[in-house]
Amino acid sequence: MKGKVTYGSKPLVYPMPAAIIGSMVDGKANFMTIAYCGVVNNNPAMVAIGSNPSHHTMKGIREHKTFSVNIPSTSMAEKTDYVGIYSGRDVDKSKIFDVHYGVLSNAPLIAESPVTLECRVREMLDIGGNDTIIIGEVVESYIDESCMTDGVPDALKIDPLIYTPNDRKYWSLGDTKGDGWSIGTSLE
Numbered sequence: 001m002k003g004k005v006t007y008g009s010k011p012l013v014y015p016m017p018a019a020i021i022g023s024m025v026d027g028k029a030n031f032m033t034i035a036y037c038g039v040v041n042n043n044p045a046m047v048a049i050g051s052n053p054s055h056h057t058m059k060g061i062r063e064h065k066t067f068s069v070n071i072p073s074t075s076m077a078e079k080t081d082y083v084g085i086y087s088g089r090d091v092d093k094s095k096i097f098d099v100h101y102g103v104l105s106n107a108p109l110i111a112e113s114p115v116t117l118e119c120r121v122r123e124m125l126d127i128g129g130n131d132t133i134i135i136g137e138v139v140e141s142y143i144d145e146s147c148m149t150d151g152v153p154d155a156l157k158i159d160p161l162i163y164t165p166n167d168r169k170y171w172s173l174g175d176t177k178g179d180g181w182s183i184g185t186s187l188e
């Protein structure tokens with residue numbers, strides 16, 4: 001195609017979140033960064049992550065069948081990168097964040113994350129790739145009071161850390177470009 005560069009078979013869904021996944025491994029909270037994380041169902045609410053099965057966090061997910069998804073704000077960039085570089089097998093990542101718990105006793109939630117989800121594993125799928133796909137049902141979600149505007153989570157106040165994998169960069173949100181389910185009607 002003219003003007004296009006073929007870039008190979010790559011999961012180029014731009015951008016990706018820089019989600020921090022938490023689990024309880026051998027009685028200790030552990031966290032890892034996951035860019036392969038997305039929404040897969042609205043009702044019941046479900047998210048999916050793609051994780052290498054050898055990650056230490058996976059041990060806790062396999063054992064307890066629960067995990068947390070923590071959306072970091074941009075102010076958490078260094079800590080987010082840290083838990084994505086070092087393994088809980090080698091370093092103690094349980095003290096990096098202030099941890100608390102909601103409904104599930106083995107899904108450690110990061111207090112400083114503006115958005116956190118507690119999830120129960122619905123499926124763990126090995127479909128022949130290098131990652132295990134984990135589908136989790138969201139049991140409860142939490143948002144910082146200070147990030148709500150008129151009863152709705154406010155993206156600018158949440159200030160989520162965003163990631164692009166091929167250039168390995170973290171980003172923040174830009175400006176809004178209009179209202180969803182609305183601006184398209186101008187083309188009617």
Ligand SMILES: Cc1cc2nc3c(=O)[nH]c(=O)nc-3n(C[C@H](O)[C@H](O)[C@H](O)COP(=O)(O)O)c2cc1C
Binds near residue numbers: 032033035037057
């Ligand atoms: C920005 C970033 C994104 C990452 N995304 C993923 C991912 O989507 N899937 C994955 O398996 N590992 C991913 N990793 C690697 C894990 O976070 C990393 O191997 C981590 O050290 C695993 O920790 P653990 O062994 O304590 O569980 C990512 C790392 C970084 C820095």
